[in-house]
Amino acid sequence: MINKASRDKSRRVGLGGQSEDEDTMRTLLRVCVCVCVCLAAAQDNLDYDDYEVVSYPAAVDARGHRPLTRGGDTYTRNRNVPPPISGGARYRGRPTPAPVGGQQPKEKERQPDEGGCMHAAEEMGVLCPSGCELKTMLLKQERNVKTGINELKPRVEDLSQASNSVYTYVTSMSTSLRERQRVVNGNNRVVIQYTDRVEEQHAYIKDTVDTTFPSTIRVLQGVLDKIRIKIQRLEMAIEAQKEECQEPCQTKCPIPVVSGKECEEIYRRGGTDSQMYLIQPDPFYPAYKVFCDQTTQNGGWLLIQNRLDGSVDFGRRWDEYRRGFGNTAFDVGKGHCETPGEQWLGNDRISQLTKMGPTEVLIEMEDWTGARVISMLIHSHLLPFFTYVLAVDGYSGNAGNSLLEGTYELFGENRTMTIHNGMMFSTYDRDHDNWNPGDPSKQCAREDGGGWWYNRCHSANPNGRYYMGGAYTRHMAKHGTDDGVVWMNWKGSWYSLKAMSMKIRPYFHMPG
Ligand SMILES: *[C@@H]1O[C@H](CO)[C@@H](O)[C@H](O)[C@H]1NC(C)=O
Numbered sequence: 001m002i003n004k005a006s007r008d009k010s011r012r013v014g015l016g017g018q019s020e021d022e023d024t025m026r027t028l029l030r031v032c033v034c035v036c037v038c039l040a041a042a043q044d045n046l047d048y049d050d051y052e053v054v055s056y057p058a059a060v061d062a063r064g065h066r067p068l069t070r071g072g073d074t075y076t077r078n079r080n081v082p083p084p085i086s087g088g089a090r091y092r093g094r095p096t097p098a099p100v101g102g103q104q105p106k107e108k109e110r111q112p113d114e115g116g117c118m119h120a121a122e123e124m125g126v127l128c129p130s131g132c133e134l135k136t137m138l139l140k141q142e143r144n145v146k147t148g149i150n151e152l153k154p155r156v157e158d159l160s161q162a163s164n165s166v167y168t169y170v171t172s173m174s175t176s177l178r179e180r181q182r183v184v185n186g187n188n189r190v191v192i193q194y195t196d197r198v199e200e201q202h203a204y205i206k207d208t209v210d211t212t213f214p215s216t217i218r219v220l221q222g223v224l225d226k227i228r229i230k231i232q233r234l235e236m237a238i239e240a241q242k243e244e245c246q247e248p249c250q251t252k253c254p255i256p257v258v259s260g261k262e263c264e265e266i267y268r269r270g271g272t273d274s275q276m277y278l279i280q281p282d283p284f285y286p287a288y289k290v291f292c293d294q295t296t297q298n299g300g301w302l303l304i305q306n307r308l309d310g311s312v313d314f315g316r317r318w319d320e321y322r323r324g325f326g327n328t329a330f331d332v333g334k335g336h337c338e339t340p341g342e343q344w345l346g347n348d349r350i351s352q353l354t355k356m357g358p359t360e361v362l363i364e365m366e367d368w369t370g371a372r373v374i375s376m377l378i379h380s381h382l383l384p385f386f387t388y389v390l391a392v393d394g395y396s397g398n399a400g401n402s403l404l405e406g407t408y409e410l411f412g413e414n415r416t417m418t419i420h421n422g423m424m425f426s427t428y429d430r431d432h433d434n435w436n437p438g439d440p441s442k443q444c445a446r447e448d449g450g451g452w453w454y455n456r457c458h459s460a461n462p463n464g465r466y467y468m469g470g471a472y473t474r475h476m477a478k479h480g481t482d483d484g485v486v487w488m489n490w491k492g493s494w495y496s497l498k499a500m501s502m503k504i505r506p507y508f509h510m511p512g
Helices: 002-017 019-041 048-055 072-077 129-251 263-268 318-323 347-354 412-416 444-448
Strands: 275-279 288-293 301-307 359-366 372-379 393-397 499-506
Touching: 263 275, 263 288, 263 301, 263 499, 301 347, 318 347, 347 499
Parallel strands: none
Antiparallel strands: 275 288, 288 301, 301 499, 359 372, 359 499, 372 393
């Protein structure tokens, strides 16, 4: 649009630059107008053809005026005396000149001295000599006038053409001006529409920014503040828990002065309270804390496994079972750690303790009604440590000899598959059981919840999942198997015991 306008402007400028042409054109126009005015003034003397010229002054096409082909020579025949030509610039004429000429009646010329001087009109008779002179003079003048007219004719013709060119040019200018006006109007309309849209959008955005955004931001800030407060509270709670936890777990339990290779030695040395003690079975290895039960069955029992509330996860990897995990003991306000926590002493330590000599094993269990049973065994001989093979014998007690005989519910080979004695230890990440060895999809430890001397798979599952309340179903179990804290020969597969512990003590054969 801008380009077009500037183009038009430059066109106008270009026209202005042709000022000489313009001046000439104006001069010609003026001459033309003068001629026309003069001719009009002399219209009394015009004949038919002259009138015709006057009656078509607005012919648009240059070819619209009388064609030159129609008796071109008649121009030279104009009888009328033209107005005096005293500088064309002072004439005023019409745009389209009215060239004089056309068919005129033939005049009969006579010589003044021919047969006496006659009046031009014969019926008026013979002129006097002075009249003859007048006629002669008039004839002379007529010749002059004719010459002038002849000179004027082409100029008038030129003027006519020029004026027609100017008219055409002006017309085309008007057309293009109208076109430009139309384009400008169209553009204005588009600009107005666009402006309206822009204003509308601006209003919407401004409204959004002014009202919606702030309210949204306020809401979000409120949410953020609430979350921040919650996080602060949680952090405070965590800190409080940490401090509460640290004290009884480790630091605040005073370690008794009495120590020994294991709990039996501590007992003999006077450590007769059941609590946490420091033992050092092997002088080449550092001492560590254990819970010693110095009251049950004459004391001297070292706790190697304990379940009582489900507070410790027993679904652990091989290395954790090897090193041990859980809480040795708690101080419940009596100044020493006399309450054992859920724990697994660790296969390395159990192995190291039991290799010192024949060992008694006491397994105690309690159901959710408070009933208790025990299983006493003797760990009699040593087997390679690497896979921690279970080797027990000499059962006594009232819980059922699960470890040696398997579950009483089954028979034959089916029962044999549930015997734990002689089995290697298995965890979910290290499979040593007898259920399709080498098949990773057939792993007792993966399905039954903890590390144990699984066969294919168990009659006892002391390290299984802790189910509150005892009875559970296969639908509650993660893999549909009896993965609870199970002792089948007492409560069956679908009862998870409330408490279970395993303790060891050096075995001294009492003859008799
Ligand atoms: C072992 O269990 C399978 C499947 O339950 C059963 O078909 C088979 O009779 C059992 N064998 C014995 C000796 O009970």
